Amino acid sequence: MVDRPLTLMAVHAHPDDEATGTGGVLARYAAEGIRTVLVTCTDGACGDGPGGVKPGEPGHDPAAVAAMRREELQASCDVLKVTHLETLDYADSGMMGWAANDAPGSFWRTPVEEGAARLAELLRHYRPDVVVTYDENGFYGHPDHIQANRITMAALELTGMTPKVYWTTAPRSAMQRFGELMREFGSDWEEADPAETGSDPAEAEVMPEIGLPDEEITTWVDTTEFGGQKFDALAAHASQGENIFFLRMGKERFTELMGVETFVRVQDATGAAVPENDLFAGLR
Known part of the structure; x- marks a missing residue:
């Protein structure tokens, strides 16, 4: 007999990541009575300041x-009905190649075993049935996302726990449509000026292709009913609005694009068949 509620733990890098990648599942499973735990690893200090002022300006x-x-993160959690918010408060490392990567206390510079030990404490406390984080490339190569993956997988190994584990991803079939919408709403995904952020142009890297072929995605979760909540959770991060192009769409278009959240299952002890449409398949 299980003496605790079914629990979903999402491990994210920055305030606002919880809404972009997993806002739908957090809202959906909270509505289904599942306990939802959000772990946010960094303080987001490399984000925009008031008036859109950029780091280094x-x-x-x-x-x-x-x-x-931090206040915006709590507001987002309130919208998504997140049951528990845990913050590790490592210093935001900025984009790959920024001077902030190697600043004292940055998440990227933190030894994996240290971060894993702290996350392991939370795993033992909440004993999640499902854990969600990024893939090994942090979805798009962000150092803090990569580090979140590393400490999550190390913490699971440290505890010996065997929840279902998922990495967020996107279907390649949707990426062309995604690019079209970005252009339609005037976004060209410009990076900040290296001169302003302390990054080294010599460290420019080729971006790995984002997402996975559709046939490699194991889990497609319909969160259309919660598209409005997901949009409002993103909107709660108002200080970063210039960087969140999704907010320019309005709720209807946003839900059309973001109404299904996709994952690749990397650990499972239930034997649930894939593809699946529920992170908790085999658990209830």
Whole structure:
């Protein structure tokens, strides 16, 4: 007899990541009575400051940005009905190649075993049935996303726990449509100026292809009913609105694009058949 509720734990890098990648499943499973736990690893201090001021520009106060983003994160959790929010509060490492990567206390610079030990404590406390984080490339190569994957997998090994484990992904079939919408709404995915962020142009890298072929995706979860909540959770991160092009679409178009969340299952002890449409298949 299980003496605790079914539990979903999502391990994310920054405030606002929870809404973009897993806002739908967090809202859906909360509505189904499942306990939802969000672990946010960094303080988000490399995000925009008031008025859209960028890291490295005059007037960007990392401590103030972190405090503001913490409030927005709580507001997002309230919208998604997240049961428990846990913050590890490592320093935001910025984009790959930024000077912030190697700043004291940055998540990227933190030894994996240290972060894993802290996350292992939360795993033992909540004993999640399902754990969600990023793939080994952090979905698109962000250092904090990569580190979140590393500490999550290391923490699971440390505890010996065997929940179902998923990595967020996107179907390649949807990427062309995604690019078309970005252009339609005036976004060209520009990166910040390396001169302003302290990054080294010599470290420019070829971006791995994002997402997976459709046939490699194991899990397709319909969260259309919760598209409005997901949109509102993103909107709660108002200070980063310039970077969240999804908000330009309006709820209807947003839900059309983001109404199904996709994952690849990398650990499972239930034997549930794939493809599946429920992270908790085989558990209830």
